[in-house]
Amino acid sequence: MNTAVREIMVRKSVVVNAPVAHVFAVFTEGHDTWWPRDHHIGGCKEFTAILEPRVGGRWFERGDDGSECDWGRVLAWDPPHRLVVSWDIGADWKPDPSLGTEVEITFIAEGVQRTRVELTHRKLERYGDKAESMRAMFESDGAWAATLATMAKAAERASR
């Protein structure tokens, strides 16, 4: 057995045909323009996804009734190359500032108009503390399972 020990994480990358400064700006300032509409946890169907451009800034959604719901915090802000945010959404889809999983996004210029975006969502073992909420999530097979199936199909299509 010679398998390296791995932290529990998810890694994804995508190549965007645009310059690194533009790609970083769309990810951050333009956060709401691309964030999937079904990835949110607040009560309002219509919402704006906001990522505040500084260390300590909030990552949150604002519903069209003005209500706000936190997703996480900006932990590192290094434009246009790197961004780290905490992802503090419990498995029961409620904000949980103590969760502290981390999403690091790096933006690597591979050409004047070509940028590789690498995303790592790590410290997932921290979900282990939240067994009750995780159990509730995995046992509710209605909306949750449907969302998962839809996303899995979308991801398959995207990777073809």
Next chain:
Amino acid sequence: MPGVDQQLAALADPSRRAIFEMLILDASSVGELAERLPISRPAVSQHLRVLGEAKLVLHRRDGTRNIYRVNPEGLQTLRNYLDAMWSRALRDFKAAAEATFNKAGKERS
């Protein structure tokens, strides 16, 4: 595979969580873990047994000792979910970033 339930219940105990986090950093024997934790070797062994049944840790024989390490397939369900979520988000992000860049280029020319 055991259910994600069983895995999370195993990690909900603070001592097992501490053992699991130590094993994330480095594979270790029962004795090495017990030295660094305020619990006895038998207690460490018992926790490792629970983690092993939940398929969160693996062990191999090294002479007279067992060396424990994290099972990389642990929490697979959660990983699969987040993997699909980020695939979808990055796909939409790429489309938005390229569309706005192409539009800006056309407006310049």
